[in-house]
Amino acid sequence: MDFLPSFARNLSVYLNYTHLSSSADGIRNEDGEERTDLDLPNTAPNMFNASLAYADKKFNARLSGNYSGAYVDEIGGRAFEDRYYDKQFFLDFNAGYKFNKNLSIYVSLNNITNQALRYYQGEKSRTMQSESYGQRLTFGLKYDLFKRN
DSSP states (O other): OTTSOGGGGGEEEEEEEEEOOOOOOSEEOTTSOEEOSOOOTTOOSEEEEEEEEEEOSSEEEEEEEEEEOOEEEEOOSSGGGOEEEOOEEEEEEEEEEESSSSEEEEEEEEOTTOOOEEEEESSTTSEEEEEOOOOEEEEEEEEOSSOOO
């Protein structure tokens, strides 16, 4: 956004939305009946990514959000037996500061929303698996021995 004045020209915005419509044909259950109610497995119908960042010669920071809608992960014999990967929203933040061309510090905070991994069977109310990993904070000091110009 270098057309903006002073401070604001170091900002950047990223937005991406994808809508996917799919279907899976020719899949039959154990009774030989064709399943006609299926989306293509492992295809999320809605995905959204966004980030807001600031970067100058010494300092950088970014806040990023990523959303994925629920989707069928495994097909069962009937709709009741289908396994779904639940919707997810992740929010991450990272920043860094360069003291000189060799020395810098950084910090990264991932999964701020504490998003769990979750599978359900047929309907959202039937949880099959749920795992929580919590937030993760990483920080450090970095020194480059050999810096290219």
